[in-house]
Amino acid sequence: MTGCYEYPKAARFGRVVPKSKIYEAGNLTAKQRQRFVDQVDQINWAYKLAPETINLSGTPGVPEIQVFEVRLRGSKIDSEVLNAIDKAIPFPILFELKKGDERRLIAAYKRPSEADASKWVVSEYFEANWEPVDKSRLSLPRTLDLGTLYDNVLKELMPGAALEGETLQSRVSRIEEIRAKERDIDWIKSRLAREKQFNKKVAINAELRAATSELKQLGGGLKSDPAASQ
Template sequence: MLGLPKSTEFNKRIPKQKFYDNLNVNPVLKHYFVNQIKIVYWANKIAPATVNLAEGKNVTEIEVFLVRLNEKALDENVLKLIDREIPYHILFILEYDGVYKAVIGYKEAASSGKIAFKVDRYYQTDWMTEAELPLHLEGLNMDAVYESFVRQIAGDSLQIAVPQETLAESVARDERREKLQKQIAKLQSKIRKEKQLNRQMELNAELKKLRKKLEDL
C-alpha cells in the first residue's frame, strides 16, 4: 500500500469488536464502529526495524491502518479513540467503493493518566484513487517521516511560514487561523443584523483588525 517497502507490510486484520469491547465506548460511538466500519487492517508498520530509518525522539513507529467503510463517512471520534489508546502514531487510510482518503492526527504524548497520546486535531485529504494520494515516505528519521506525512496530508494548511518552523508551531498557527476565521464569520453575521449605523462602524473596525491578523498569519 502507498508504495511502501515490502518490509513494512504487516497485513493483519483487526476485528473491530476489539475496539468497542475492550475500550470505554459509549453506545453512540459503538454505533459508529458497527455501522460505519466494515473491516480494519493493520496494513504496514513503519519503524527502524522494517525500513532504513533512524529512530526518532518523539516517534518510534508509524502504523498504517486501512479502514474499509460501509459508507462514505467516519465519525472523527472513532479515530480519536483508537489514536488515544494505541501508543504509536497512526496513519489512517479510509476506503469506500474504490476511493481513498488519508487521515492523520497531530499526536503528542499525554502528560499523565492512562491515555498514551492526546490528539489535538486531524488533517485529511479529499477522496481520491489510491495512486492520487499525496503520500511519500520522506525523511531520515521517524520524527521527520511523521512530520512529512502530516504536512503532505494537510497541504496548504501547514505550509511553513518561516524558516525552521516546527510542526508544533505550524499546527498552533493553523489553530489560530481557524479561530480567527470563526470570529470573523461570527462578526460578519452580527454586522448584517445590526441596525444602528454607529454600531455597524464599530463592528466593521473590529472586523478589519481581525482580517489583518488573519493576513499576518
C-alpha cells in the first residue's frame, strides 16, 4: 500500500477547521458530535490542490482536491466521523490521520451524484498502513489533470487487484460488496460457533458455503479495515 505524499508548497492552505462548522454543515446529532469530541483533537485544512496551486487542470468530477490533516485524541477514528467531514466539504478529500508519531493516508471515492450534481456520493474508506511521521514522503503520481491524479491515488489505496477492464467506480462497488460479504461470513461463523443443535448446524454450514462461494465470485476476500480504527 501507499504512504503519505509530498504536496507542492504553493498548495499549502494551513487553516484550522472548527468542529462546530462540521456539526452545522452535517446537522449532526449529539451522539455524533460526541464522537468528534472523543476522537478528534484538531482538523487542519492542510492543502488545496487546484489548477492555480498545482498546475493541473480540474475535471467536472474533480475540480479540486483537498488535503485534511486530522490529529486524533487516541488511537482510532470512526469512518462516520470522516464521512461527516466529507459531506461538509463539496470536493474530494485526502485525509492524513495523525496519532502520536505515526500518520496514515485514507480516503473514500467521492463523486457528484448522478441524480443531483449538487450532492456527493461517498464510498467506504480505503487506507494505507500507519507509518512514522518522519518517513520520507512519496512524490505525487504524474498526471495531466486532477481527476486522473485523484483516481491514481485511490487505486494505490485500494486492496486487491483490479479486474480486467474494470472502471474505478465498478472496482469501488465490488470492494464494498466484498466487505459486506466478509461481514456476512463472520456473522454466519459466529452463529455456527454458538449453535448446539446438529440439524441447525447443517443449515448454517450450507449458508456459510453459499456465502463463501459468492465471495469467491466477487474476486476473493480482502479482510482490510474500512474504518481506519486500528
